Amino acid sequence: MIAPKSHSDLPPFPDGLPLAPIARISHNKLLQNDPEEAERVLEACRTHGFFYLDMTDNDDGQTLLGESEDLLSLAYRAFDCPAEEKKKFALVKGVSLFGYKENGTIKLTDPEKRPDTTEFFNVAKDHMHGFAESRTYPTDLTDERHLFQAFTRNAHETCMLVLETLAKQLKLAPDAFANKNIFEEPSGDHCRLTHKFAHHTDKSAIGLPSHTDFGSITMLFNWLGGLQIQSHDPAKKGEWEYVKPIPGHAIINLGDAMVTFSNGLLQSGKHRVIPAPGEQAEVDRYSIVYFVRPHNSVMMEPLEEFKDLSEHLKVAGKFEPEGGKTLTAGEWMRQRSIQLGS
Numbered sequence: 129m130i131a132p133k134s135h136s137d138l139p140p141f142p143d144g145l146p147l148a149p150i151a152r153i154s155h156n157k158l159l160q161n162d163p164e165e166a167e168r169v170l171e172a173c174r175t176h177g178f179f180y181l182d183m184t185d186n187d188d189g190q191t192l193l194g195e196s197e198d199l200l201s202l203a204y205r206a207f208d209c210p211a212e213e214k215k216k217f218a219l220v221k222g223v224s225l226f227g228y229k230e231n232g233t234i235k236l237t238d239p240e241k242r243p244d245t246t247e248f249f250n251v252a253k254d255h256m257h258g259f260a261e262s263r264t265y266p267t268d269l270t271d272e273r274h275l276f277q278a279f280t281r282n283a284h285e286t287c288m289l290v291l292e293t294l295a296k297q298l299k300l301a302p303d304a305f306a307n308k309n310i311f312e313e314p315s316g317d318h319c320r321l322t323h324k325f326a327h328h329t330d331k332s333a334i335g336l337p338s339h340t341d342f343g344s345i346t347m348l349f350n351w352l353g354g355l356q357i358q359s360h361d362p363a364k365k366g367e368w369e370y371v372k373p374i375p376g377h378a379i380i381n382l383g384d385a386m387v388t389f390s391n392g393l394l395q396s397g398k399h400r401v402i403p404a405p406g407e408q409a410e411v412d413r414y415s416i417v418y419f420v421r422p423h424n425s426v427m428m429e430p431l432e433e434f435k436d437l438s439e440h441l442k443v444a445g446k447f448e449p450e451g452g453k454t455l456t457a458g459e460w461m462r463q464r465s466i467q468l469g470s
């Protein structure tokens with residue numbers, strides 16, 4: 129294991145690579161209801177479905193940054209144990225999204241059938257808060273229950289600020305999206321710790337194959353490059369561009385559930401993880417992710433206000449619910465997780 133000890137130990141992100149031109153949004157301005165910043169959030173979510181959130185400019189943001197660093201240290205410890213130990217906590221595909229996913233799994237929709245080089249621990253918000261009966265997790269993780277509780281609550285709140293901003297910009301009730309993602313209701317919300325091995329003998333392997341997240345909104349903290357999204361510039365359409373990590377900034381992206389709720393007005397950006405560029409490729413890569421997913425009883429259909437948009441747009445992932453009927457979020461998540469292989 130080649131784990132960095134802090135930001136200052138990390139090799140630099142090289143110059144001269146194609147960077148995704150995604151907006152930098154101020155968390156503080158969103159908290160202050162700044163109308164121009166709100167407009168920029170809507171624009172980002174109608175185009176890339178991705179933006180940076182500057183968390184350095186207010187106390188809540190600083191708290192979350194601190195918690196993400198604490199979870200990074202925890203991730204170093206949690207993954208640094210024998211594979212056999214970690215596999216005792218394996219998630220069961222099609223049954224539950226929560227638990228350990230080893231590297232080397234293959235996404236069913238990946239045309240090239242490449243194995244991935246990333247292992248995960250998916251830790252359910254409901255298990256950490258006692259909103260649902262918990263599965264087992266390694267004691268390294270359960271010993272940090274309070275950290276998971278604080279991080280998931282704060283990350284959820286920040287994600288709800290984004291959803292409220294979008295709802296207001298779209299002239300909906302402020303809670304039109306937030307009320308589909310109620311913190312205390314059973315849902316697929318979880319914190320994911322990821323670890324990508326620096327060196328891999330299988331040259332066909334990829335960090336994470338291209339995908340869209342399938343929940344409502346994702347908040348991501350990473351420290352090394354490798355994350356890429358596809359360009360929206362018509363001249364470069366489909367070309368992959370790096371989302372360079374910026375210290376003190378989270379990366380926010382929308383998932384397919386928001387595409388469904390908005391009937392295609394809002395976008396879920398396709399993304400993937402490849403080996404970190406330049407010297408960064410020599411270091412194991414970790415990320416800390418919080419996924420907000422609609423709570424299990426929500427119907428996966430457009431909001432009333434968007435039902436008559438002339439054309440019903442399909443979600444970005446090639447996902448069609450079985451039988452074409454409207455699913456509850458619980459069933460939708462189950463079907464998507466089987467397809468994703470994670």
Ligand SMILES: O=C(O)CCC(=O)C(=O)O
Nearest residue numbers: 322341350355401415417
């Ligand atoms: O690690 C990253 O930068 C992205 C992770 C990701 O896309 C995911 O876990 O869905």
Ligand SMILES: [Fe+2]
Nearest residue numbers: 339340341399
């Ligand atoms: Fe993702």
